[in-house]
Amino acid sequence: MRSDAYTIVFTTIITVILGLGLSATADSLRERQILNEELDIKKNILSVLGYKQDTPWTNEEVQSLYDSNINEIRIDEVGLVLDEVDKSGNFAYTIYQSSENNKVTGYAIPIAGKGLWGTMYGYFAIEPDAETVKGITFYKHKETPGLGAEVDKDWFKNNFIGKKLTDKNGELVSIEVVKGYVSKTDPEALHKVDGISGATITGTGLTTFLKSDLEKYEPYFARVRRINQIESL
Numbered sequence: 001m002r003s004d005a006y007t008i009v010f011t012t013i014i015t016v017i018l019g020l021g022l023s024a025t026a027d028s029l030r031e032r033q034i035l036n037e038e039l040d041i042k043k044n045i046l047s048v049l050g051y052k053q054d055t056p057w058t059n060e061e062v063q064s065l066y067d068s069n070i071n072e073i074r075i076d077e078v079g080l081v082l083d084e085v086d087k088s089g090n091f092a093y094t095i096y097q098s099s100e101n102n103k104v105t106g107y108a109i110p111i112a113g114k115g116l117w118g119t120m121y122g123y124f125a126i127e128p129d130a131e132t133v134k135g136i137t138f139y140k141h142k143e144t145p146g147l148g149a150e151v152d153k154d155w156f157k158n159n160f161i162g163k164k165l166t167d168k169n170g171e172l173v174s175i176e177v178v179k180g181y182v183s184k185t186d187p188e189a190l191h192k193v194d195g196i197s198g199a200t201i202t203g204t205g206l207t208t209f210l211k212s213d214l215e216k217y218e219p220y221f222a223r224v225r226r227i228n229q230i231e232s233l
Helices: 002-048 059-069 148-152 154-160 200-232
Strands: 070-075 093-100 103-114 119-126 133-140
Touching (some): 093 200, 148 154
Antiparallel strands (some): 070 093, 093 103
C-alpha cells in the first residue's frame, strides 16, 4: 500500500511539473507565433504596395520599413477618419497608406471572402488617384493547387495592375475575373482580368467579395478622388 501511494504521489508530481513546463513553453511559442503572424501581415502589406527587394527581408527590416512608410488610417462606415480607436466598440475599417517624402504613394485594404474550398485572405492596393489598381496579394487560402491556388501566382496578380476601379462617371465598378480571357476589343476591358482555367468558382468568388470589400471603403476613396480633382484644377 505504501509503495502504491508513493507511486501515485510521484506520478502526480511529475505530471504537474511536466504540465506546467508544457504550458509555459506553449505560452512562449504562442507569443512568438503571434509576432511572426503580425510581421507576415506587414510584409504582405509592404509587398502589395510595391516595396520589393532582391533578398528576403529580415524581421527587423520589415518592421523598420513598415514603421517608416505605412500609416494606418481607421475610418467609419461613411468614410470619416477616426482620430483614435473607437472606444465605444463600433467597428472601423483600416486603410494602410504608404508615403515617401511626405507624398502618398498608395493605399492597401484587407480583402477576404469565399473561394471554392474556404475563405481567401489578402490585400488589395490602390494608386494615389484612388481609382487605379496598384496590386493584389493573397496570404491564406484553401484553393486547389494548380487551379484556384493560382490566385497567389505573379502571372495572375499582375493582371490587376493598372486596371480601373471606376467607370467614366467616377462610379465604383470594381474588377471582374472573367471566364477565359479578356477581349482586347471589350469596352469594359479596363475593369476585367483573365480568369484561371478550371477555377471558375474561385474567380467568381473573388469578383464578388472584392467588390463587396471595396464598397465598404468607397466613401473614403470617393472623397480622395474629389480632392484630387479639385487640386488638379
